[in-house]
Amino acid sequence: MYRPLELxxxxxxxxxxxxxxxxGLDLSTLPQxxxxxxxxxxxxxxxxxxxxxxxxxxxxxxxxxxxTDGIVMFEKYTDDLYMIGYxxxxxxxxxxxxxxxxxxxxxxxxxxxxGQKYGDYFFVASPSDAxxxxxxxxDYDGQTGNFTVGQIVTGTTSGxxxxxxxxxxxxxxxxxxxxxxxGTFLNxxxxxxxxxxxAVVDGVLDFTYTxxxxxxxxxxxxxGARMYAGLADGSVHYSAVDTGANPPFTNWVAGTGGSDPGTxxxxxxxxxxxxxxxxxLMLVFGDTGKWAFHSEIQDSSGTLKKVDITDMFRNDLGGxxxxxxxxxGLAYVNSQGLWLLVAVGQQxxxxxxxxxxxxxxxxxxYFDDFDYSNCDIAYLPKxxxxxxxGAKDSDKNNIILTYHTGLKAxxxxxxxxxMRFMDDNGTLYGTAxxxxxxxxLFDGNSDNGNEIWTSYKQEIRTGSLEQLQTLLGQYAHGFxxxxxxxxISFDIYTNEGVLxxxxxxxxxxxxxxxxxxxxxxxxxxxxxxxxxxxxxxxxVEDFCGGRERINNYQRLIIKFFExxxxxxxxxxxxxxxxxKSPIRRRTLTNIT
Numbered sequence: 001m002y003r004p005l006e007l008x009x010x011x012x013x014x015x016x017x018x019x020x021x022x023x024g025l026d027l028s029t030l031p032q033x034x035x036x037x038x039x040x041x042x043x044x045x046x047x048x049x050x051x052x053x054x055x056x057x058x059x060x061x062x063x064x065x066x067x068t069d070g071i072v073m074f075e076k077y078t079d080d081l082y083m084i085g086y087x088x089x090x091x092x093x094x095x096x097x098x099x100x101x102x103x104x105x106x107x108x109x110x111x112x113x114x115g116q117k118y119g120d121y122f123f124v125a126s127p128s129d130a131x132x133x134x135x136x137x138x139d140y141d142g143q144t145g146n147f148t149v150g151q152i153v154t155g156t157t158s159g160x161x162x163x164x165x166x167x168x169x170x171x172x173x174x175x176x177x178x179x180x181x182x183g184t185f186l187n188x189x190x191x192x193x194x195x196x197x198x199a200v201v202d203g204v205l206d207f208t209y210t211x212x213x214x215x216x217x218x219x220x221x222x223x224g225a226r227m228y229a230g231l232a233d234g235s236v237h238y239s240a241v242d243t244g245a246n247p248p249f250t251n252w253v254a255g256t257g258g259s260d261p262g263t264x265x266x267x268x269x270x271x272x273x274x275x276x277x278x279x280x281l282m283l284v285f286g287d288t289g290k291w292a293f294h295s296e297i298q299d300s301s302g303t304l305k306k307v308d309i310t311d312m313f314r315n316d317l318g319g320x321x322x323x324x325x326x327x328x329g330l331a332y333v334n335s336q337g338l339w340l341l342v343a344v345g346q347q348x349x350x351x352x353x354x355x356x357x358x359x360x361x362x363x364x365x366y367f368d369d370f371d372y373s374n375c376d377i378a379y380l381p382k383x384x385x386x387x388x389x390g391a392k393d394s395d396k397n398n399i400i401l402t403y404h405t406g407l408k409a410x411x412x413x414x415x416x417x418x419m420r421f422m423d424d425n426g427t428l429y430g431t432a433x434x435x436x437x438x439x440x441l442f443d444g445n446s447d448n449g450n451e452i453w454t455s456y457k458q459e460i461r462t463g464s465l466e467q468l469q470t471l472l473g474q475y476a477h478g479f480x481x482x483x484x485x486x487x488i489s490f491d492i493y494t495n496e497g498v499l500x501x502x503x504x505x506x507x508x509x510x511x512x513x514x515x516x517x518x519x520x521x522x523x524x525x526x527x528x529x530x531x532x533x534x535x536x537x538x539x540v541e542d543f544c545g546g547r548e549r550i551n552n553y554q555r556l557i558i559k560f561f562e563x564x565x566x567x568x569x570x571x572x573x574x575x576x577x578x579x580k581s582p583i584r585r586r587t588l589t590n591i592t
Contacts, residue, residue, distance in 0.1 A: 024047055039457060041455050119248065187203055212249070236265065256306065269291055282294065292311045292344045293311060321376070374391070385403065386402065396419075471490070474575055481538065483564075490558055
C-alpha cells in the first residue's frame with residue numbers, strides 16, 4: 001500500500017537580546033505578555049538612557065542627634081548652616097564645626113515642620129505655633145558710634161565681616177542682625193562699619209527666633225516677593241510684598257492694595273499639604289483636591305488694587321506633602337501614584353489639565369498599601385531621575401520609587417530609609433526614618449557600611465507559549481569591579497505550567513585576562529559603552545558567555561542578584577534558544 005512521504009519538522013533556533021528593561025518596572029501586565037522593554041523587578045539600579053543599569057551608590061552619615069523621632073525638616077540656610085526640625089525642636093547644624101545648636105525647643109506641635117530660606121532669614125511653620133523668623137544676631141556693648149543698616153561690619157581682630165540687616169540700638173548696647181557672614185566674630189573684639197559705627201562684641205554670634213503675627217500654618221512657601229502659608233482649613237494666606245526693608249514678611253493682615261497681604265481658599269480640597277509655583281500660578285494640593293490661583297494688579301481710579309483669581313479647582317485625589325517643581329514638570333503624589341503636571345487646564349473643563357501618572361505601569365493596587373503621609377520628592381538632573389520616598393507595607397518610610405523622566409521608566413531603591421530629601425547645589429542629603437540622622441546620599445559604595453543588594457528580574461519570551469523550548473546558551477555584557485560576583489539565575493515553567501525556581505544558576509565574574517596589573521580600567525573588548533554614559537572609573541568591561549542548557553520549558557525568567565560594597569553596571573544579555581514540539585495538553589473536556 002502506498003504511504004505518503006513524511007517530512008520531520010526541524011527544530012527552530014532563535015536568539016533574544018535585552019538591554020535590561022529600559023522601560024522599567026511593569027507590575028500591571030501579565031509577565032508572559034510583557035515585551036523586553038519591561039521587567040518584574042529592578043531594585044537598587046539606576047536606569048540609564050544609553051541604555052542599561054548602573055548599581056546605585058550608597059549613603060554615608062553626615063551627623064546624628066540623640067533620639068529616634070526622625071528629622072522632618074532639613075533645609076539649607078547658608079553654605080555652612082543646615083536647619084533641622086524634629087519633635088518639638090528646631091536646631092541648626094554647622095558644617096565647618098560639625099556641631100548642632102538648638103534654637104527653639106518648645107514648639108507646641110510634635111513632629112511637623114515646614115521651613116523656607118528667604119534672603120538672609122529663615123522661616124519656620126508648625127501647626128500649633130505662628131510662623132517664626134530665625135536670624136543671626138550679634139550683641140555689642142561699649143558703643144561709640146551708631147551702626148548703619150546696609151553697611152559691612154568688620155571685626156578688627158578676627159577680620160570677620162557681615163552685612164548689617166538690622167540694628168536694635170539701646171544706646172551703649174544693642175544687637176545687630178547680620179547676613180552674608182564670613183569668618184567668626186570674637187567675643188570682646190572691636191567692630192566697626194565704614195560710616196563710623198563702632199562698638200565691642202558682647203558674646204558670640206547667636207540665632208534669634210521671633211514669632212510673627214501670622215497664621216499657624218501646616219506648610220509655607222516663598223515664591224516671588226511673597227510668603228504663602230497653607231492652613232488646615234483649606235485656606236492659603238500670603239504676606240505683603242517684600243519691599244526690601246528688613247525684616248521681610250512682617251505684615252499678614254489682609255488688604256486690597258496692590259502689595260497688601262491676602263487670603264484665598266478652596267475648602268473642598270481639604271487641608272493644604274503642599275504649595276508649589278507653576279509659572280505665574282500658585283498650585284495648592286489638599287487631601288481631596290487641588291487648585292490654583294494668581295493675583296492680578298488693577299488700576300482703580302489711580303489706585304493699584306489686587307484681585308485674587310482662582311484659575312482651577314478640582315475635587316479629586318488631591319496630593320500629599322512634598323510636591324516638587326522640576327524640569328520634567330510639577331511632581332506630586334496621591335493614592336494613585338506619582339504624577340507629573342506640566343500645565344493647568346481651564347477652570348470649567350474638568351479634564352483639561354496636562355498631567356500624567358508617572359507610575360502607571362506599577363498599577364493602582366500598588367498604592368493601596370503605600371503610605372505617602374511622610375513622602376518627599378527629589379530630582380537628579382544628571383540621572384534624569386525623580387525620587388519618591390514613602391512607606392510600602394509599613395508605617396514608616398522604607399522605599400524610594402524612581403522614575404526616569406526621559407525613558408518614562410520606574411525602578412525602586414531599598415536600603416535607604418529616608419524621610420526627607422535636601423538638595424544642596426546638586427548634592428542630595430536625606431534624613432533617616434528611625435533616627436535623628438542625616439545622610440549624604442549616593443556617596444560611596446555602601447549603605448552606611450552595609451552591603452548594597454541589587455536584583456533584576458525579567459520574563460523572556462523566547463517563543464510561543466504553547467511550545468516546548470530549550471535554552472542553549474547565554475551571553476551578557478557589563479562593567480564590573482575586579483572582585484564582583486553576580487549571580488545569574490533562571491526560573492522556568494514546566495510543560496504543565498508549574499514554576500520551578502532557580503533551575504539553573506550561573507556566576508558572572510571578570511575575565512582575569514581583562515585586568516591590568518593595577519586591577520582596574522581595562523576593557524576585555526571595546527573601550528566604552530555606547531553613548532559613554534556608564535561611570536566606568538575603576539570598572540572593567542566584561543563580555544561573558546556560557547553554553548548551559550535547560551531542556552523542555554514553557555516559560556523562562558532570568559534574574560540577576562548581587563550584594564557587595566562594589567560598583568557594577570549591566571548593559572545587556574542575550575539568550576540562544578530552540579523551539580521544540582507543541583506541548584501536549586489534554587485537559588479540556590468536551591461538554592457539547
